Amino acid sequence: MLDLTLTEIAEALQGELVITDDAARAGWTPETVVNGTVDTDSRLIGTGDVFVAKRGEFDDGHRFVGAAVAAGAALVVVEHAFAAEEGRALAVPQVVVADSVLALGAFATEVVARVRASGDLKIVGITGSNGKTTTKNLLRAVLERVGETVAPRDSFNNEVGAPLTMLKLTAGSRFLVAEMGASGKGEITRLIRMAKPDVGVVLTVGLAHAGEFGGIETTLATKTEMVQDLEPDDVAVLNIDDPRVAGMAGKTRAEVLWFGLSDAAAVRATEIDATASGTTFVLHLPDGSSKPVRFAVLGEHHVMNALAAAASAHVLGVPIDEIVAALETVTRAERWRMEVMGGKDGVRVINDAYNASPDSMAAALKTLALIARPEQRTIAVLGEMSELGPFSVEEHDRIGRMIVRFNIHKLVVVGEGARAIHLAAEHEGSWGGEAIFVDTADEAFDLIAADTRADDLILVKSSNSAGLRFLGDRIAQANSIAQPDPTGGAAS
Structure with a gap:
């Protein structure tokens, strides 16, 4: 401070x-x-x-x-x-x-204003239904190579977490990366008025927290707050592949920089190849430069987060070599986000149970199906996607049907809130032990522990409230490679 x-x-x-x-x-x-x-x-x-x-x-x-x-x-x-x-x-x-x-918000507002007045602080605000924390971590890795960078720990993105991050600024800070979440209209506006971004990033608009927002249209209106207060000399970094986000271009006075997989995106990725060890792609920037990237973060969907980070860094003057070098140093999105664990007898656990929405659940399942070798058994251990309100049954049902269509070999559904996944999978033709419902994480652990085979690829995915991130840790620990005894087994 x-x-x-x-x-x-x-x-x-x-x-x-x-x-x-x-x-x-x-x-x-x-x-x-x-x-x-x-x-x-x-x-x-x-x-x-x-x-x-x-x-x-x-x-x-x-x-x-x-x-x-x-x-x-x-x-x-x-x-x-x-x-x-x-x-x-x-x-x-x-x-x-x-x-x-x-008072905490007022404190943050004062500190941000003082640092802006006395230095060359640039602020990037990031919002979206999915990917905020990953994008924040990637952008921090890039900007830290250039100058003192302040960014939130974990998912500190609300009316308490965001100002606590802002209050870490010092007189020497060059960059503030502010993750801005919301559970209702006006909350992003409130955060922006504490620290108005020079670069406003919108990743996606989906059904995450739709129950709290009251529907997708309210979610869209809330996320649009990120770009509405930007000035003409600011930049809105928008996902051209999400139609709702793309529509925000007409709601901002700022210059728009598009990112995505579309050929129309100024910051885009081509030659994408997702494997169990990460994803490779070629990054293209608006100045005509391009460079291959070996991106260790698991999941093709995280390429979009890398593009958003790269676009923001480009706006702030970071050259492509520095951007790519930083992206290649990041080995995981965040704790409990597509975190690869395990290793004993080739068993791999993908622990992605810090958060879940219909979009992120679908992306994780697609990754599971995509990276598995032809002979490898895939297991999905899934819990509830929370805060979906009236959309809950429909969205859980959709995920259950998706699992069968992705040809996931075994499904374990945990908890009453996720039961619709199990029912839908059975209705779609997954039976005879292929789809199992259990009430608790302990039951799920016992079931998986008794049935794990060499080379299994196991995905654990749920919202934070379901608590399956700890189940993922337990499964991974049970299948982890034992570390050698540094004493050589000598008595102490």
Whole structure:
């Protein structure tokens, strides 16, 4: 974070600075400078950091103020002061605000504005129904080769996660990669107004979170927010192969840079070849340059994310050699996203159970079918795709039928929320042990453990809420290659 005095922070948050007698005796004054990391998780607080006490659905961060101070917090942002008469006086300053989440956003807005004013910060905003985190990771890998780059950890892309990322900016930061998700209209606009992008990327518009949004049209309107506030000298990086995204070109004043597989895309991939070790393709940029890429991230669908990252980097002046070199260093999209594990007796587990939508589920199944050798058995272990609302049964049914058409050899469906996958697969002709339904991940593990054969290729896929990412880890661990004993087996 930038160096800011306590007074400057309080003003940015529109809050009241409280320095108790205990804090004053400890040496704190309104002009004391704070520059530590800002977080809402007291477990991540260290010496000099700022703890924001946020009320959540299941807990209240105010309960952990004491733990944050004990861990070394230099400042706490709270919705009520911890007063001496309550027996809870703090020996660190407090900024008291009306709403901690809104204050966090205001804090981020101030820091972004200061870094912009004093340096040459460029901001890339990324949204889409699928691929945000992968694209963010790929673009970070590229931009880090050029200058100091700030990007979110995991999928920090909401009204809390996005500002926490923005608050990591320093005076020397050259790039901010902001992943911008939403569960309703107006949320992307709110994030953009904290940190307006110079480059706005829209990947896809699909049924992910359709239940929360209320339908595909609301999803489209929400994702379009990414490009509506862009200025004429900004750039909208749009997926020409997604008709809904392509339609956004008429909703923005910014220059449009198309990416995709279409010949009309200025940033495109040709000669795509997907295998079990990754995907090769030739990257083409608008300046006429082209270069082959050996992309280790599994799944042909991730080529689109690589194109989006390459397009954004090109806008920011990164040459093709640097772009390709960076893309080739990335070996996985993210933890639990098309992560290849295992190895014992040739068994491979593709753990892709961090998130799932109809589009990403179809892409993962296509990858499973595409990369398997002719003699190799394929197994899909699938759980629920959450947040689909009224589309849930229909979309799970579609996936079940798709599995049979892809000729996946064995299907294990886990949990009542995904039962429609199993029913559809059976209806399509998958029976006699080819399609099995179980209630729990433990049952699925026992079933897979008892039936795994040499060279099996196993996909584990579900939404995060279904918890199958841990099942994928268990299956992979049971089939992992044992590491040699570094002591040579000697007694210790």
